[in-house]
Amino acid sequence: MNPQDPRWQSVLARDSGATFIYAVLTTGIYCRPGCPSRLPRPENIRFFASPDDAETAGYRPCRRCIVQDKRGQQLERITAACRRLELEPQVPDLHELARDAGLSPWHFHRLFKTHTGLTPRTYAAEQRARRLRATLEGGRPVTEALHAAGFGSSGRFYAAADDLLGMTPGRYRKGGARETIHYALGDSSLGKVLVGRSSRGICAILLGDDSEALLAELRGRFPKAELQPGEEGFETLIGQVIQLVENPRQGLALPLDIRGTVFQARVWQALRAIPPGTTLSYAQLAAQLDQPTAVRAVAGACAANSLAVAIPCHRIVRSDGELSGYRWGVARKRELLKRERQD
Numbered sequence: 001m002n003p004q005d006p007r008w009q010s011v012l013a014r015d016s017g018a019t020f021i022y023a024v025l026t027t028g029i030y031c032r033p034g035c036p037s038r039l040p041r042p043e044n045i046r047f048f049a050s051p052d053d054a055e056t057a058g059y060r061p062c063r064r065c066i067v068q069d070k071r072g073q074q075l076e077r078i079t080a081a082c083r084r085l086e087l088e089p090q091v092p093d094l095h096e097l098a099r100d101a102g103l104s105p106w107h108f109h110r111l112f113k114t115h116t117g118l119t120p121r122t123y124a125a126e127q128r129a130r131r132l133r134a135t136l137e138g139g140r141p142v143t144e145a146l147h148a149a150g151f152g153s154s155g156r157f158y159a160a161a162d163d164l165l166g167m168t169p170g171r172y173r174k175g176g177a178r179e180t181i182h183y184a185l186g187d188s189s190l191g192k193v194l195v196g197r198s199s200r201g202i203c204a205i206l207l208g209d210d211s212e213a214l215l216a217e218l219r220g221r222f223p224k225a226e227l228q229p230g231e232e233g234f235e236t237l238i239g240q241v242i243q244l245v246e247n248p249r250q251g252l253a254l255p256l257d258i259r260g261t262v263f264q265a266r267v268w269q270a271l272r273a274i275p276p277g278t279t280l281s282y283a284q285l286a287a288q289l290d291q292p293t294a295v296r297a298v299a300g301a302c303a304a305n306s307l308a309v310a311i312p313c314h315r316i317v318r319s320d321g322e323l324s325g326y327r328w329g330v331a332r333k334r335e336l337l338k339r340e341r342q343d
Contacts (some may be wrong), residue, residue, distance in 0.1 A: 005047075007020055007022070007033075007047050008042055008045065010033045011033045011039065011045070012039065013033075014033065014034050014035070014036065015033045015034060016032070016033070016034030017034075018032070018033040018034070020033065020047055020048065020049060021047070021048040021049070021050060021051055021053070021054045022045050022046065022047050022048070023045070023046045023047075023048060023054050023057065023059040024040040024044050024045065024046075025044045025045075025046065026040070026044050027040075028058070028059055028060060029059060029060055029061070029062050030048065030051065030054035030055075030059040030060070030061060030062065030065075031062040031064075031065050032062075032065050035062055035064055035065050036064060037062060037064050077101040077102065077103070077108075077111075078101070078111055078112055078116065080100075080101070081097050081100070081101055081108075081112060081120070082116065082123065084097070084100075085097075085120065085123055085124045085127055086127050091121070091124040091128075094108070094109065094120060094121075097120060108120075113290065113291065114293060118262075118263060118291070122262050122263065122266075125262050126261055126262050126263065179198065179199075179222075179224070179225045179226065180198075180199075180225065180226045180227075180228055181196045181197065181198050181203060181204075181218070181222055181225045181226070181227050181228070182196070182197050182227075182228050182229065182230045182231060182234060183195060183196040183197070183204070183215075183218060183227060183228070183229065183230060184229065184230035184234045184235070184237070184238045185211050185214065185238075186238040186239070186241070186242050187242075188242045188245045188246060189245075189246060190207060190245055190332050190335060190336075191207060191208055191209045191332070192207070192208050192209060192210065192211055192214055193205065193206070193207060193238065193241060193242055193245060194206040194207075194208070194211075194214040194215070194217075194218060195230075195234075195237060195238045195241045196218055196222070196227075197230070197234075197237065197257075198225075198257045200255065200257040201254065201255030201256045201257040202237075202241070202252075202254055202255065202256050202257060202307065202310070203222070203256075203257035203259065203306065203307075204218055204221060204222075204306045204307065205241055205306070205307045205308045205309060205310055206218065206306070206308060206328070207245070207308050207309075207328040207329070207332055208328065215227075221306055237254070240252065240254060241254075241309075241310075244309050244310065245309055245336075246339075247339065248276060248309050248312065248314075248336050248339055248340050249276040249277070249339070249340050252309075252310045256307060256310060256311075258307070258311070259306075260301070260304060263294075263297060263301065264301040264304055266289060267285070267289070267297075267298055267301035267302065268301065268305060268307075268311045270285060270288060270289055271285075271302070271305075271311050271312055271313055271315065271316070272311060272312065274312060274315045276312075276315075276340040277337070277340040277341040278315065279315050279316065279317045279321075279337065280315065280316055280317070281316070281317055281318060281319045281321075282295050282298050282299050282302070282316060282318075282319075283295050283319055285298050285316060286298045299325065302316055302325070303325070303327060305327075308328055309336065312336075313326070314326055314332075314333045314336045314337060315337070315340075323337075
């Protein structure tokens with residue numbers, strides 16, 4: 001074989017996009033050019049147009065290539081299911097999705113969760129929320145948004161809309177008009193504490209050193225809301241939050257207005273289940289959610305948390321146990337963990 005043969009150059013480059021097959025005389029095995037197996041000597045190579053041609057010539061398939069082909073086929077099937085869930089207003093039945101993918105319902109459900117980090121039902125809920133927000137933000141009538149998002153009845157729609165949007169559909173359609181968030185600032189041993197409360201509960205606990213910077217962060221998180229200083233009695237509320245900062249072991253027995261995607265909500269719920277004084281890595285938390293490939297998504301959900309200490313993202317550390325990635329400062333993270341570990 002000529003070492004300058006472009007097919008051999010594709011093998012050297014492990015080009016997974018190449019369509020030919022190469023076989024190895026000394027092993028009797030054929031591979032795809034993208035196979036990660038040890039490269040053979042060029043003089044032992046024979047090229048074929050297809051796996052059938054290689055098998056007709058007496059070669060057998062490489063096991064690694066079989067696994068790669070299987071994974072590629074699985075990914076194609078899951079990608080097709082995702083596109084369907086993104087486009088169809090009505091959520092297809094699990095058995096229907098699995099049948100179209102050529103898999104059993106159990107196998108399809110497991111593969112879908114492995115590749116996307118979500119169950120088919122949760123993924124469909126995420127897409128429903130996306131369609132709902134997009135339709136309302138476009139100024140379309142609420143009744144049109146109802147059907148575009150795939151809700152079969154107005155009763156089901158209004159029952160779910162508040163959790164999906166954080167407000168009524170009509171208010172969201174108008175850009176969040178008239179939603180009011182009351183806020184107040186207090187001082188703790190870890191610096192300034194800003195507490196924001198909506199009609200549903202505490203929606204923000206922010207830590208920092210500068211009052212104006214904290215207010216700017218609150219405006220950035222709720223750009224369409226009207227911010228007003230806390231009313232009479234708000235001092236009691238912020239006092240309870242400051243007590244939480246001083247003693248994070250005690251928890252916070254106040255209603256929270258938790259806003260995020262379905263996946264983020266799952267991560268935040270898992271964070272609240274971590275016992276005080278203990279830590280998990282991002283990978284461990286992803287595995288705990290049965291989504292070991294969703295490490296980056298878990299990190300993103302931690303970063304999106306707007307309720308410091310109440311949703312204890314400070315209990316997440318790097319895989320080597322070192323502290324990093326706390327939006328309110330690693331020093332505060334270290335001190336919160338220290339306080340939780342004190343008897």
